[in-house]
Amino acid sequence: MNAFGVTDLVVRYGRLTAVCGVSFTVPPGRIVSLIGGDGAGKTTTLRALAGVVAPAAGQVRSPGKAGIGYVPAGPGVYMDLTIEENLAFSGHAYGVPAAVLDRRIGALLAATALSPARRRLAGALSGGMRRKLALAMALIHEPRLLILDEATTGVDPVSRAELWRMIAGAAARGAAVVFATTYIEEAERAFHVVALERGRVLLKGSPEGIVASIPGRIREVRERPQGGIAYRRGQGFRLWDPKSGDEGIRPDLEDALVIAALKARERAA
Amino acid sequence: MTSPRGDRAVPTGTATQAAGDAGVAEARALTKRFGDVVAVDRVDLAVGAGEVVGLLGANGAGKTTLMRLLLGLMPVSGGWVALFGMAPSRATRRRVGYVPQGLGLYEDLTVAENLSFAAAAYGVPVVPPPDLGDVAETRVRDLPLGIRRRVAFAAALQHGPELLVLDEPTSGVDVVARSDLWDTIRTATERGAAAIVSTHHMDEASRCDRLVLMAAGRVVAEGTLDRIIGRERTVVVHAEEWTKVLEAVGSAGLSAALVGTTVRVHGAAPEAVHAVLERAGIDAALELVAPTLDEVFAGLVAGGWRPERGDDRR
Numbered sequence: 001m002n003a004f005g006v007t008d009l010v011v012r013y014g015r016l017t018a019v020c021g022v023s024f025t026v027p028p029g030r031i032v033s034l035i036g037g038d039g040a041g042k043t044t045t046l047r048a049l050a051g052v053v054a055p056a057a058g059q060v061r062s063p064g065k066a067g068i069g070y071v072p073a074g075p076g077v078y079m080d081l082t083i084e085e086n087l088a089f090s091g092h093a094y095g096v097p098a099a100v101l102d103r104r105i106g107a108l109l110a111a112t113a114l115s116p117a118r119r120r121l122a123g124a125l126s127g128g129m130r131r132k133l134a135l136a137m138a139l140i141h142e143p144r145l146l147i148l149d150e151a152t153t154g155v156d157p158v159s160r161a162e163l164w165r166m167i168a169g170a171a172a173r174g175a176a177v178v179f180a181t182t183y184i185e186e187a188e189r190a191f192h193v194v195a196l197e198r199g200r201v202l203l204k205g206s207p208e209g210i211v212a213s214i215p216g217r218i219r220e221v222r223e224r225p226q227g228g229i230a231y232r233r234g235q236g237f238r239l240w241d242p243k244s245g246d247e248g249i250r251p252d253l254e255d256a257l258v259i260a261a262l263k264a265r266e267r268a269a
Numbered sequence: 270m271t272s273p274r275g276d277r278a279v280p281t282g283t284a285t286q287a288a289g290d291a292g293v294a295e296a297r298a299l300t301k302r303f304g305d306v307v308a309v310d311r312v313d314l315a316v317g318a319g320e321v322v323g324l325l326g327a328n329g330a331g332k333t334t335l336m337r338l339l340l341g342l343m344p345v346s347g348g349w350v351a352l353f354g355m356a357p358s359r360a361t362r363r364r365v366g367y368v369p370q371g372l373g374l375y376e377d378l379t380v381a382e383n384l385s386f387a388a389a390a391y392g393v394p395v396v397p398p399p400d401l402g403d404v405a406e407t408r409v410r411d412l413p414l415g416i417r418r419r420v421a422f423a424a425a426l427q428h429g430p431e432l433l434v435l436d437e438p439t440s441g442v443d444v445v446a447r448s449d450l451w452d453t454i455r456t457a458t459e460r461g462a463a464a465i466v467s468t469h470h471m472d473e474a475s476r477c478d479r480l481v482l483m484a485a486g487r488v489v490a491e492g493t494l495d496r497i498i499g500r501e502r503t504v505v506v507h508a509e510e511w512t513k514v515l516e517a518v519g520s521a522g523l524s525a526a527l528v529g530t531t532v533r534v535h536g537a538a539p540e541a542v543h544a545v546l547e548r549a550g551i552d553a554a555l556e557l558v559a560p561t562l563d564e565v566f567a568g569l570v571a572g573g574w575r576p577e578r579g580d581d582r583r
Contacts, residue, residue: 029512031527037443038414126328153440156327156469157563158570161526165519168527172512182441185471185561189528197443206529231445232452234476254472257444265445 003027004145004176009058011044018044020199026176033190034180041199042180043073043149050147062145069143073150076134079123083114083133086122087140094141108136111166128159135166146170148179184254195257203260207253214256216241217248229262293318293432293463294339298348301334308334310486316463321454323477324467327570331486332467336434340365363391366430370437372421376410380420383409391428398423415446422453433457433464439473451476471562484570503560504542506532508553517549535564
């Protein structure tokens with residue numbers, strides 16, 4: 001059982017260091033999430049893992065191009081081909097034998113509920129349908145490592161549930177899965193979460209482990225706190241008390257990520 | 270930011286029947302047809318001062334059309350809509366701050382130029398926010414998304430709008446930026462503005478005071494998050510052999526979602542899940558938890574209209 005992933009990954013674009021010292025492991029049959037905002041280094045990390053950009057330093061463990069399914073951010077489909085043609089093209093590109101290609105296309109059309117639209121141009125599909133097609137194209141060769149860059153962005157809850165069913169199915173068949181997201185609700189579906197900030201790992205672990213790594217409690221206050229690590233949440237504010245034993249509420253994953261990011265920025269300032 | 274509300278009398282327009290003080294934005298039996306397609310179907314909605322209402326729905330559910338009707342960007346086919354007690358018009362538009370999904374900024378202009386342009390369009394003095402001082406002379410296209418979103422908020426807020434209409438306002442930003450943008454929304458509503466937030470995501474929906482869920486042009490559920498989740502429960506299956514659980518539950522026609530190595534089953538009784546697992550010879554522990562909004566929403570869309578969910582509307 002080979003685990004994929006990166007160790008001490010550094011990626012530079014000219015003089016800009018986009019990723020600096022990132023390490024994580026994606027075991028077979030497990031789903032790992034990368035969470036962070038715009039510019040955190042999620043896409044660059046995934047591109048390095050997919051072999052699309054070369055690392056300046058560090059190691060990348062991947063099954064090689066033929067074993068990778070990669071859904072990039074953006075459409076990821078050919079707009080002027082039909083659904084069927086997109087799938088066939090992807091199958092040929094990955095060298096899927098003709099004998100199994102038809103069966104795979106049939107199974108993926110069924111799993112995505114795209115069968116009735118199989119002859120429609122990808123350019124005429126809704127955003128949710130297009131994302132399902134992009135995922136199906138990345139699964140056509142049954143990759144050992146599935147890499148998803150914000151695969152569900154802009155997708156409504158119903159299509160999102162279908163995408164997640166397919167992703168879980170790939171993991172159940174033994175694929176190692178890593179995905180990037182900006183949403184906590186998605187990140188916490190993963191077995192292992194890697195939070196990135198400005199190209200570095202902010203926190204990583206299981207969702208429960210990350211929460212447990214933040215000491216103290218949270219106090220909810222109505223008035224804007226002066227000083228301390230505090231942030232808006234709901235109608236009021238949350239103030240972190242790192243020394244509190246049992247006064248206040250336990251942090252959840254969102255609290256943990258906000259607190260860690262605010263602490264890191266305080267240190268940097 | 271200054272709020273123009275104060276002790277201004279609520280104007281009574283010509284096209285409205287009611288609209289009390291609570292109704293910053295109000296719709297009754299609002300309907301919009303495009304040919305044979307009913308995009309918005311008899312929607313009732315009321316958004317009061319100081320309130321943040323989240324608008325959720327699948328793509329094509331009618332959210333965007335509803336927002337455009339509220340803004341007065343297209344004529345209604347039936348029912349009525351009122352902003353500040355008046356039919357939507359250029360006069361009501363001046364009192365609305367709108368941040369579209371694409372942000373609506375001029376990418377070739379600097380932050381200061383964008384803010385001046387927006388201020389001039391509303392006929393108000395420009396109010397450069399202190400936290401954008403460092404980037405005032407930077408072109409918008411050279412800024413990271415989190416800061417571009419702050420600029421779009423500043424441009425939409427400087428005329429002190431009484432109603433904010435925000436389309437996926439924190440999409441693509443990090444957790445701290447999301448918290449900061451919501452601080453801006455809450456600061457405006459604490460000063461009496463109302464806000465309508467369209468979103469696909471729980472991270473945003475959970476921050477709203479009240480949610481309106483739409484499907485196929487209709488409101489299918491409305492109320493606080495707790496109210497919408499209600500007494501429904503999701504079954505969480507803990508088992509060593511989670512792949513077998515996923516397969517057994519899936520082939521029994523139940524909805525199964527993988528979270529970590531547990532499998533969540535929504536819309537089925539624990540006894541039914543237990544029976545499926547027993548038949549498959551899987552040793553598992555079951556736990557009952559509150560469903561996520563996504564799970565409730567998928568159930569509502571699959572199960573169609575459920576009138577008992579609409580009984581707490583204003």
